[in-house]
Amino acid sequence: MKISRRDYDRMTNETRDERMAWFKDARLGMFIHYGLFSAIGRGEWVQVQENYTPEEYAKFTSLFAPKEGCCDEWCAQAKKMGAKYAVLTTRHHEGFSLWNSKVNPYNSYNVCGRDLVREFVDACRKYDLKIGLYSSLMDWHHPDAGASAYDFDARKRFTDYIEELNVELLSNYGKIDILWYDVPWPMESSESWNSANRNARLRELQPHLIINNRSRMPEDFQTPEESLGADSKYYWEACMTFNGISWGYIDSEQAKQYSYSSGQILKMLNRCAAEGGNLLLNIGPTPDGSVPEEAKAPLDAVGAWLRENGEAVYGKKYRIGGGEYCINNVSKSTVSEDEKNVYIWNYSYPCDGKLVVGGFKELPRRVSILSNGKELDCKLINERLEITGLPEKCPDVHCGVAVLKMEFDKRPRFGFATHYPQIHYGQNFEG
Numbered sequence: 001m002k003i004s005r006r007d008y009d010r011m012t013n014e015t016r017d018e019r020m021a022w023f024k025d026a027r028l029g030m031f032i033h034y035g036l037f038s039a040i041g042r043g044e045w046v047q048v049q050e051n052y053t054p055e056e057y058a059k060f061t062s063l064f065a066p067k068e069g070c071c072d073e074w075c076a077q078a079k080k081m082g083a084k085y086a087v088l089t090t091r092h093h094e095g096f097s098l099w100n101s102k103v104n105p106y107n108s109y110n111v112c113g114r115d116l117v118r119e120f121v122d123a124c125r126k127y128d129l130k131i132g133l134y135s136s137l138m139d140w141h142h143p144d145a146g147a148s149a150y151d152f153d154a155r156k157r158f159t160d161y162i163e164e165l166n167v168e169l170l171s172n173y174g175k176i177d178i179l180w181y182d183v184p185w186p187m188e189s190s191e192s193w194n195s196a197n198r199n200a201r202l203r204e205l206q207p208h209l210i211i212n213n214r215s216r217m218p219e220d221f222q223t224p225e226e227s228l229g230a231d232s233k234y235y236w237e238a239c240m241t242f243n244g245i246s247w248g249y250i251d252s253e254q255a256k257q258y259s260y261s262s263g264q265i266l267k268m269l270n271r272c273a274a275e276g277g278n279l280l281l282n283i284g285p286t287p288d289g290s291v292p293e294e295a296k297a298p299l300d301a302v303g304a305w306l307r308e309n310g311e312a313v314y315g316k317k318y319r320i321g322g323g324e325y326c327i328n329n330v331s332k333s334t335v336s337e338d339e340k341n342v343y344i345w346n347y348s349y350p351c352d353g354k355l356v357v358g359g360f361k362e363l364p365r366r367v368s369i370l371s372n373g374k375e376l377d378c379k380l381i382n383e384r385l386e387i388t389g390l391p392e393k394c395p396d397v398h399c400g401v402a403v404l405k406m407e408f409d410k411r412p413r414f415g416f417a418t419h420y421p422q423i424h425y426g427q428n429f430e431g
Helices: 005-019 021-026 036-040 054-065 069-081 108-112 115-127 150-172 194-205 252-260 262-273 295-310
Strands: 028-032 083-093 132-136 180-181 237-240 278-283 341-346 356-357 366-369 375-381 382-386 402-407
Touching: 005 021, 005 069, 021 132, 021 278, 028 069, 028 108, 036 054, 054 375, 069 083, 069 115, 069 295, 083 115, 083 180, 108 278, 115 132, 132 150, 150 180, 237 262, 252 295, 262 278, 262 295, 295 402, 341 356
Parallel strands: 028 083, 028 278, 083 132, 132 180, 237 278
Antiparallel strands: 341 402, 356 382, 366 375, 366 402, 375 382
16 A cells, blocks of 8 residues: 555554553563574574574574473463563564464474464463564565665565565454564665555554554654653653563573562563553573573562552553652652552661651542551651551562552642752652
8 A cells, every 4th residue: 555654644643542542551561582593592683693694594493492382381471470461573683483474484384383473372362461563674584685775676575575574464363462663774764664655554454553663653652672761752661671681592590690680670660650651571581482480580579569569550650740759769659540649669668667758748638558458647747748657567578669559639739848949959849
């Protein structure tokens, strides 16, 4: 189909909020980087970093042997950690497709008889997860990929190839929720990629599809990588590795010391939820497709925490006073959609049974521990809340992060440093 960029943008803008409604409530997803690179075990960029030709690299297909049930294991772990959606690398930059592709014979079905996209989609539906399919634009295996930057015939062949791959993904597996593009190399514009026309065709196949911003177009949501926070005017999702080193599998014993604890994951999730974004947390399954051992305990702990404290995360938007509001200088509060409930995340739990929170001009009608509903005493003294009656030990046994829920009858007012005008505290938080 042919469509102008202007008409395409108008079409997608009209339906974006409706299509993105589930996404803004989800807050947490699991990214799964699995491919031929997993069998090699030296990260997802191994083909380029170790300078293999496509022919040399293709010989590693002899090592590719995912175990039965690996996709079910990924999705079971995602569900257990509290994720609402999962995104699988169906074809990473190496060009190896994880499905029975008629367009790309370099695929998992031809290597080991496995359509891993089918298995993944089925597992997502089994565990009630929204389905995300990652699709690289860059392709180190295709002969026209590099030449497409300057050779128009090569560009036509390559962009047609990319389009037909994605048509397969969005035609053969039922309803798909996310198309997650990556690395639009080597072309520098959406026009060179023919992105508006390609994406319009794909949206005809899946009208409720949401698409990220990596095909040289803004599309539906931003995807900061290894970085928390984005322009709050847009939907966004921070995609994060599990260790700050690699997306694909590397030796678990060596990766262990760099891997995130449950507390570190909650800090990332707090930042995302408090600023109206999502966290897409990655795992790099082992060569046989197992969830890496070092990820299991932290993800299980986060899931247990979310089952008790998820109200502070899911479906919430950060709106306190129109700006940033921190507790104890480390924890960002989260606020309910109607702005009447404030959730205080405690990374440094008070051992004297009292928590003092500055900046409030109004007394909440009720303060409680979110996980168990225990009501606490609260007083308003000189624009600070003094909350007493807290247990001596942190009530959260999973991650050591207790959440207090403060309930107001209407949107509360906030303000900082009213008694110390000579000190500059930045933004005025007057509600």
